[in-house]
Amino acid sequence: xxxxxxxxxxxxxxxxxxxxxxxxxxxxxxxxxxxxxxxxxxxxxxxxxxxxxxxxxxxxxxxxxxxxxxxxxxxxxxxxxxxxxxxxxxxxxxxxxxxxxxxxxxxxxxxxxxxxxxxxxxxxxxxxxxxxxxxxxxxxxxxxxxxxxxxxxxxxxxxxxxxxxxxxxxxxxxxxxxxxxxxxxxxxxxxxxxxxxxxxxxxxxxxxxxxxxxxxxxxxxxxxxxxxxxxxxxxxxxxxxxxxxxxxxxxxxxxxxxxxxxxxxxxxxxxxxxxx
Amino acid sequence: xxxxxxxxxxxxxxxxxxxxxxxxxxxxxxxxxxxxxxxxxxxxxxxxxxxxxxxxxxxxxxxxxxxxxxxxxxxxxxxxxxxxxxxxxxxxxxxxxxxxxxxxxxxxxxxxxxxxxxxxxxxxxxxxxxxxxxxxxxxxxxxxxxxxxxxxxxxxxxxxxxxxxxxxxxxxxxxxxxxxxxxxxxxxxxxxxxxxxxxxxxxxxxxxxxxxxxxxxxxxxxxxxxxxxxxxxxxxxxxxxxxxxxxxxxxxxxxxxxxxxxxxxxxxxxxxxxxx
Numbered sequence: 001x002x003x004x005x006x007x008x009x010x011x012x013x014x015x016x017x018x019x020x021x022x023x024x025x026x027x028x029x030x031x032x033x034x035x036x037x038x039x040x041x042x043x044x045x046x047x048x049x050x051x052x053x054x055x056x057x058x059x060x061x062x063x064x065x066x067x068x069x070x071x072x073x074x075x076x077x078x079x080x081x082x083x084x085x086x087x088x089x090x091x092x093x094x095x096x097x098x099x100x101x102x103x104x105x106x107x108x109x110x111x112x113x114x115x116x117x118x119x120x121x122x123x124x125x126x127x128x129x130x131x132x133x134x135x136x137x138x139x140x141x142x143x144x145x146x147x148x149x150x151x152x153x154x155x156x157x158x159x160x161x162x163x164x165x166x167x168x169x170x171x172x173x174x175x176x177x178x179x180x181x182x183x184x185x186x187x188x189x190x191x192x193x194x195x196x197x198x199x200x201x202x203x204x205x206x207x208x209x210x211x212x213x214x215x216x217x218x219x220x221x222x223x224x225x226x227x228x229x230x231x232x233x234x235x236x237x238x239x240x241x242x243x244x245x246x247x248x249x250x251x252x253x254x255x256x257x258x259x260x261x262x263x264x265x266x267x268x269x270x271x272x273x274x275x276x
Numbered sequence: 277x278x279x280x281x282x283x284x285x286x287x288x289x290x291x292x293x294x295x296x297x298x299x300x301x302x303x304x305x306x307x308x309x310x311x312x313x314x315x316x317x318x319x320x321x322x323x324x325x326x327x328x329x330x331x332x333x334x335x336x337x338x339x340x341x342x343x344x345x346x347x348x349x350x351x352x353x354x355x356x357x358x359x360x361x362x363x364x365x366x367x368x369x370x371x372x373x374x375x376x377x378x379x380x381x382x383x384x385x386x387x388x389x390x391x392x393x394x395x396x397x398x399x400x401x402x403x404x405x406x407x408x409x410x411x412x413x414x415x416x417x418x419x420x421x422x423x424x425x426x427x428x429x430x431x432x433x434x435x436x437x438x439x440x441x442x443x444x445x446x447x448x449x450x451x452x453x454x455x456x457x458x459x460x461x462x463x464x465x466x467x468x469x470x471x472x473x474x475x476x477x478x479x480x481x482x483x484x485x486x487x488x489x490x491x492x493x494x495x496x497x498x499x500x501x502x503x504x505x506x507x508x509x510x511x512x513x514x515x516x517x518x519x520x521x522x523x524x525x526x527x528x529x530x531x532x533x534x535x536x537x538x539x540x541x542x543x544x545x546x547x548x549x550x551x552x
Contacts, residue, residue: 007529007531007533007534008495008497008527008528008529008533008534008537009533009534009536009537010533010536010537011537014533061337061338061532062337062338064340064343064536066533066536067340067343067536067537067540219284221284251284252284253283253284255283256337257283257284257285257286257290257342258283258284258285260285260286260340260342260343261284261285261286261287261343264343
């Protein structure tokens, strides 16, 4: 693991690191904020999965999470959104290929074998971080924005016991029925739609739900509402009687200004679960 | 004035606007955050001047100020750092020309007549903002980062009565004695150094000081310490018995992570003066 940078931030350290990933077969870059408390022992960790076109960097510099994570004594991990580099497949559209891994393990050429973002976020990167930093691996939570909200919700439900709490900002809630999903699932997982439902937050909620609290915020002025389909997730939450808070926030759009505006509440939500 | 974007942010509105400026003779773009309170009447305003290479956008998306300004009911203005566009002179180095206006009115070709950033920030842009938004023009304060910290301190002292409080993050404190200053003052103001001292925070402090509180933070790990020369300003503050808080913050560097880490305290500092 190579240290790209380490910067003092809210009395903790905002680091950027690079490492070879077995899952993706590429070099990967991630951000990690460690609060001051980590100098005295392991701390909980909140994973932040980013949206389309983002790298590890966008949320790290725009979401304003370090302030609240420092206050709560929680680490923050910012993975990249896809593999990158020589030999990695891409598409000319912004929502497939680079910056658009959708947090699944691709089974189809040319995306396999590099686009293994579920394995990367669930196995590879946690292994690396747990080995190198003072993290309490029994206290993990996950959140994300847009495609990263989809990632947080689906990975959280697909890996029971891993995360204590799930939250999402403007998540893609029903990719099987959305142009932010159908194209990508066809590309990464193949045309058989039965394989898709295991990566659709609304289908997963209907099928199994989550053993812990969920918080979902979407801006009522989000111009991507028809792509996000939060109502489908709400319906599944109600049918399952899942512990959840689902909110539409008047006036807010899809931007990081929206994410930053509700970050304090999301981190307080996770802190309650992580410190319980 | 043209609305580039208006985005809901911490219950207020983060706007970006474009307008023709008489001072610079160019189109200028600026950011303005208006807190929710502005719907009910005029609010105070805090000006944030940015550093080398920045546009209006960097601090707006990276400094995390809206959170605290919303809490305090204060507007935030983010001017650009230089004129831009067709016919505007530039230099190949990052610290002269575009993105490097140094908040002075240039007297020398080819920088005059466009590089009139003092007139822009002190006259043109305030006139526009006061005419179009609910701002209490008697309640203004100013801050900035690096070159923008130099701008905040020098404009604050050069225009007594305009601002109630001054603060700065890692400001250039003594440009007459710094490579972040001598080259630019030669270019914009000419080789006669007697013209420079009216734009040097340490010289202005020695000469006249400021009728109000000052807060200056610099990271103790700032790799530009020799260019910033905060000690020269501290010496002048002491000699004048100026009301001031001057801090070196252990571990912090020159980045926006440093700025964001102390933003809450700077806005609280200004709020106390603005609401007095």
